[in-house]
Amino acid sequence: MAKIAVIGASAMGSALCRPLIDTGWDVSLWGTEFDDAVLDTYAAGKPHPATKAPLAPHVKTFRSRQLEAAIRGSEVLAICVASVGLPAITKRLAPYFDRVRAVWLTTKGFVETSEGQILLLAEAMSKIAAAEGATLPPVLSIGGPVIARQCALSEPTATVFACDDLGAAVHYARAVRTDYYRAFPTDDVAGIEVLAPLKNVYAIALGVTEGVQEATGAPQSNLRAAVFAQALREMSLVCEAMGGRKETAIGLAGVGDLEVTGVSGRNKFFGMRLGRGEHPRDAEAQMRAAGHTVEGVPTTPLALKLVEQRVPDLLEQLPLLQAVAAAVAGEVDIRTVLVNAALPAYPAEEQIKAYAGTWSREWKPTGSHLPWRISRIFRRFHRK
Numbered sequence: 160m161a162k163i164a165v166i167g168a169s170a171m172g173s174a175l176c177r178p179l180i181d182t183g184w185d186v187s188l189w190g191t192e193f194d195d196a197v198l199d200t201y202a203a204g205k206p207h208p209a210t211k212a213p214l215a216p217h218v219k220t221f222r223s224r225q226l227e228a229a230i231r232g233s234e235v236l237a238i239c240v241a242s243v244g245l246p247a248i249t250k251r252l253a254p255y256f257d258r259v260r261a262v263w264l265t266t267k268g269f270v271e272t273s274e275g276q277i278l279l280l281a282e283a284m285s286k287i288a289a290a291e292g293a294t295l296p297p298v299l300s301i302g303g304p305v306i307a308r309q310c311a312l313s314e315p316t317a318t319v320f321a322c323d324d325l326g327a328a329v330h331y332a333r334a335v336r337t338d339y340y341r342a343f344p345t346d347d348v349a350g351i352e353v354l355a356p357l358k359n360v361y362a363i364a365l366g367v368t369e370g371v372q373e374a375t376g377a378p379q380s381n382l383r384a385a386v387f388a389q390a391l392r393e394m395s396l397v398c399e400a401m402g403g404r405k406e407t408a409i410g411l412a413g414v415g416d417l418e419v420t421g422v423s424g425r426n427k428f429f430g431m432r433l434g435r436g437e438h439p440r441d442a443e444a445q446m447r448a449a450g451h452t453v454e455g456v457p458t459t460p461l462a463l464k465l466v467e468q469r470v471p472d473l474l475e476q477l478p479l480l481q482a483v484a485a486a487v488a489g490e491v492d493i494r495t496v497l498v499n500a501a502l503p504a505y506p507a508e509e510q511i512k513a514y515a516g517t518w519s520r521e522w523k524p525t526g527s528h529l530p531w532r533i534s535r536i537f538r539r540f541h542r543k
């Protein structure tokens with residue numbers, strides 16, 4: 160039986176244990192210093208405090224001081240911590256990288272280096288490992304629409320395993336396949352690593368529309384749809400500009416994850432609070448007090464910086480990203496900037512240049528077409 164160590168007794172780390180156990184893995188769940196309360200709850204036979212889902216049977220739990228024991232003999236390390244914790248965890252795991260065959264990563268976010276450079280997660284891990292004198296084994300970036308509670312309760316769930324080595328992605332997708340949990344393997348690592356955090360940013364915007372609706376009593380589904388379409392457009396643009404594939408953006412890890420997070424993700428609920436008029440600082444504090452991580456909060460300014468650093472020419476085509484960044488920073492009236500960002504600014508200058516004139520020349524009202532026909536014949540004759 161292959162052994163896997165799940166790093167982080169987070170909502171997602173705990174949820175991942177379910178399909179792993181159901182596919183015969185020997186699962187160790189290691190909790191960070193932040194996860195003591197979760198492990199206490201499991202020890203008392205109670206469900207996860209945030210998801211309210213029970214831990215799968217036969218999962219062995221380990222406390223933060225028991226890292227060595229948790230990892231011993233593992234083929235895979237599955238890292239499931241919040242993005243702010245990823246650099247520290249990577250550093251801590253570096254001595255173990257040469258003992259395992261692969262690292263899985265469910266974290267969704269970006270990392271900022273001490274020099275202010277924004278990195279995709281696998282890039283950051285590889286840099287940190289190198290600085291520690293370690294080499295990362297193949298990393299599988301896990302994306303797609305997965306609400307942890309539903310996965311933990313064995314509800315149907317489709318996810319994406321991305322690895323530069325497609326063989327590894329296929330191998331592990333098969334090794335964790337159940338009737339309710341299926342992973343789609345791909346080698347579009349850039350696509351997954353860009354889309355997974357970006358959908359959190361845009362899910363905040365979707366949440367805002369619902370918060371506005373709640374606060375005003377006026378239905379906002381037209382605005383929500385416009386935000387959704389613009390979000391997908393911007394996600395596709397950044398995905399492609401960063402080397403990802405368009406089909407990834409319109410698949411599970413792009414539109415699929417945007418949909419689920421915009422309907423029932425924590426980022427959406429954070430956005431709803433903004434839409435109802437709460438200051439972002441208070442909204443995040445409330446979410447945190449309830450035990451909910453909102454990855455979109457640290458991710459949004461980093462996403463903007465990532466674009467500025469890597470694909471600056473794209474910035475003017477990303478009004479929604481800029482609007483969410485200003486809103487998360489508490490700088491603007493969120494509804495106004497959202498409306499301006501989501502309702503099309505068309506016709507754009509180039510469209511006006513391309514089409515102006517041709518339309519009005521061709522059409523005349525029926526009934527008055529005789530003089531128009533004569534003038535057309537005359538024009539044709541004149542051209543010859």
Ligand SMILES: NC(=O)C1=CN([C@@H]2O[C@H](COP(=O)(O)OP(=O)(O)OC[C@H]3O[C@@H](n4cnc5c(N)ncnc54)[C@H](OP(=O)(O)O)[C@@H]3O)[C@@H](O)[C@H]2O)C=CC1
Pocket residue numbers: 167168169170171172191193194209239240241242243244245247264265266267268301302303304305306307318450451452454
């Ligand atoms: N790939 C996928 O399919 C999915 C991925 N995710 C992603 O997985 C990651 C974890 O999410 P989720 O399981 O829901 O998170 P949780 O909120 O359940 O857990 C996050 C954990 O990270 C801890 N943490 C916070 N700061 C640090 C730090 N500096 N160092 C170490 N740990 C820290 C939190 O502690 P504390 O409680 O004290 O804040 C908490 O224990 C996120 O990036 C999320 O976006 C989520 C769902 C699906």
Ligand SMILES: O=C(CO)COP(=O)(O)O
Pocket residue numbers: 267303304305306307359362416419420423424425426427452453454
């Ligand atoms: O990543 C997720 C769904 O795929 C979870 O989204 P939230 O972090 O917004 O809950």
